[in-house]
Amino acid sequence: MEAKDMFGNLGSIIASLMFVWAMFQQYVPYQLQHNIEKYCQILVRFAYPYIQIRFDELTGDYDIFRSEAYTAIQTYLSSRSSTQAKMLKADIAKNSQSLALRMDDHEEVADEFKGVKLWWASGKEVSNTPSWWTPEEKRYYRLTCHKQHRDLILGPYLDHVLKEAKAMEVRNRQRKLYTNNGTTWSHVMLKHPAKFQTLAMDPEKKKEIMDDLIEFSKAEEFYERVGRAWKRGYLLYGPPGTGKSSMIAAMANLLSYDLYDLELTSVKNNTDLRKLLMEVSSKSIIVIEDIDCSLDLTGQRKTKKKKEKDEEEEKKDPKQKKEKEEKETEASKVTLSGLLNFIDGLWSACGGERLIVFTTNYMEKLDPALIRSGRMDKHIELSYCRFEAFKGLAKNYLKIESHPLFGRIRELLEEANLSPADVAEHLMPKKASGDPTFSLESLIKGLEKAKEEARLKAEEEARLKAKEEAKKIEQPAKEEAKKVEQPAKEEAKHEDKAVTENGEAKLLDARATENGKTSH
Numbered sequence: 472m473e474a475k476d477m478f479g480n481l482g483s484i485i486a487s488l489m490f491v492w493a494m495f496q497q498y499v500p501y502q503l504q505h506n507i508e509k510y511c512q513i514l515v516r517f518a519y520p521y522i523q524i525r526f527d528e529l530t531g532d533y534d535i536f537r538s539e540a541y542t543a544i545q546t547y548l549s550s551r552s553s554t555q556a557k558m559l560k561a562d563i564a565k566n567s568q569s570l571a572l573r574m575d576d577h578e579e580v581a582d583e584f585k586g587v588k589l590w591w592a593s594g595k596e597v598s599n600t601p602s603w604w605t606p607e608e609k610r611y612y613r614l615t616c617h618k619q620h621r622d623l624i625l626g627p628y629l630d631h632v633l634k635e636a637k638a639m640e641v642r643n644r645q646r647k648l649y650t651n652n653g654t655t656w657s658h659v660m661l662k663h664p665a666k667f668q669t670l671a672m673d674p675e676k677k678k679e680i681m682d683d684l685i686e687f688s689k690a691e692e693f694y695e696r697v698g699r700a701w702k703r704g705y706l707l708y709g710p711p712g713t714g715k716s717s718m719i720a721a722m723a724n725l726l727s728y729d730l731y732d733l734e735l736t737s738v739k740n741n742t743d744l745r746k747l748l749m750e751v752s753s754k755s756i757i758v759i760e761d762i763d764c765s766l767d768l769t770g771q772r773k774t775k776k777k778k779e780k781d782e783e784e785e786k787k788d789p790k791q792k793k794e795k796e797e798k799e800t801e802a803s804k805v806t807l808s809g810l811l812n813f814i815d816g817l818w819s820a821c822g823g824e825r826l827i828v829f830t831t832n833y834m835e836k837l838d839p840a841l842i843r844s845g846r847m848d849k850h851i852e853l854s855y856c857r858f859e860a861f862k863g864l865a866k867n868y869l870k871i872e873s874h875p876l877f878g879r880i881r882e883l884l885e886e887a888n889l890s891p892a893d894v895a896e897h898l899m900p901k902k903a904s905g906d907p908t909f910s911l912e913s914l915i916k917g918l919e920k921a922k923e924e925a926r927l928k929a930e931e932e933a934r935l936k937a938k939e940e941a942k943k944i945e946q947p948a949k950e951e952a953k954k955v956e957q958p959a960k961e962e963a964k965h966e967d968k969a970v971t972e973n974g975e976a977k978l979l980d981a982r983a984t985e986n987g988k989t990s991h
């Protein structure tokens with residue numbers, strides 16, 4: 472049959488159907504029409520092997536709220552839409568950094584879950600009763616799947632859609648850096664470029680930390696099972712410029728967490744500290760930098776000596792003692808117990824997954840209660856730059872993995888203590904940029920200088936120590952000599968006195984004799 476004849480036949484069939492439909496509508500009574508339609512639908516539904524679920528964009532009694540389920544499905548379908556749908560809609564994403572794509576109305580995309588195929592279609596209908604508070608067009612998504620998979624789709628699949636959408640939102644969201652002014656948090660967008668890949672440190676240690684973080688972020692079920700709050704404490708310690716702050720930014724970038732930089736000195740008391748904690752969202756890192764300087768936390772626990780001294784002072788002058796105490800309380804408003812409560816009290820369990828990170832340059836200054844396991848679970852030492860860390864910096868800064876000067880640098884790095892920040896400074900692009908030799912020579916000079924300074928310092932320290940030792944030896948000898956000298960002096964003094972007294976008595980006798988002679 473030719474195409475021309477085929478179209479001719481199709482045309483006459485359609486014309487006949489339309490004629491029958493027009494007759495049906497015109498001559499069949501309305502009630503009967505309605506019943507026929509109803510039973511036809513039931514018949515079709517009975518024979519139709521699929522189920523459909525519709526998710527409307529607007530919900531609520533007056534259709535004024537945007538449905539969370541609709542938004543989640545839109546997010547979930549965005550990646551599938553971009554690869555499957557023919558008609559797409561594009562808009563700027565919430566983070567204003569990328570384009571968000573979604574399928575246009577009346578498009579369909581397929582999905583698969585545990586081997587079961589299903590289809591999502593987007594649609595819209597025009598409202599019959601438009602009002603000023605509802606839009607004229609109402610959008611929806613329709614999910615279609617086979618009847619036999621009803622339980623799988625209504626349960627695990629829809630859970631999976633919501634979870635995946637949430638995870639996608641977290642991945643795509645613009646992360647924030649919060650800081651507190653008293654009891655309120657304010658934020659800016661977090662745009663720190665530090666990543667674990669750019670962090671110069673021992674590769675094995677780096678991997679261990681990254682694995683630990685990733686494991687933590689996936690361990691919701693574990694924490695639930697063992698009955699622990701889903702949080703983990705990290706203590707980063709080491710000299711200045713060794714990358715403590717950079718590591719915190721890298722942690723936030725790795726896990727896509729928000730950062731809460733807590734300024735303890737501006738918190739009035741423990742109640743305010745708790746209030747701040749309650750406002751921290753899930754998937755976040757709470758940071759207290761330089762914890763040893765933030766507060767006199769060690770001073771909160773009195774040592775035995777201090778206690779005795781305080782009691783003595785109180786006996787002497789109770790009023791002055793009280794004034795002194797008041798002053799101390801004013802200066803260190805948040806107490807150690809308040810901070811411990813902040814880390815692992817009941818309140819700390821509210822709000823979901825969180826990391827708490829402390830940094831310090833002086834680990835030994837911290838109260839052991841603050842850093843015990845369970846509070847600070849992982850202690851990470853960031854130290855001076857050694858050769859493995861240097862190689863990472865050279866790769867990042869100079870794009871080289873080997874160089875004839877590496878041998879000398881390796882030797883010097885074992886002998887001199889230079890922080891990664893100092894090493895990086897030598898590797899920064901300079902006038903002679905493009906020539907790594909220039910930067911490496913500059914580093915060698917820096918290392919030699921540091922080595923020389925360390926040598927001089929060690930010598931000076933040794934000299935002072937020797938002086939101190941000599942003093943220690945001299946002191947008892949002097950005291951001993953003093954002990955021997957003292958009685959001898961006393962004796963001499965005594966003798967002198969006796970001689971003088973004897974002389975004076977003789978003189979008096981002579982005068983008396985003289986006087987006697989004269990009177991006669």
Ligand SMILES: Nc1ncnc2c1ncn2[C@@H]1O[C@H](COP(=O)(O)OP(=O)(O)OP(=O)(O)O)[C@@H](O)[C@H]1O
Pocket residue numbers: 669670671672710711712713714715716717718832891892893895
């Ligand atoms: N391990 C490192 N890897 C790469 N860069 C580093 C490293 N350590 C320091 N730097 C560089 O040095 C600069 C200062 O580092 P950072 O502020 O992270 O050090 P810090 O240990 O937090 O110092 P401080 O104790 O003084 O706060 C950063 O800009 C970073 O680029």
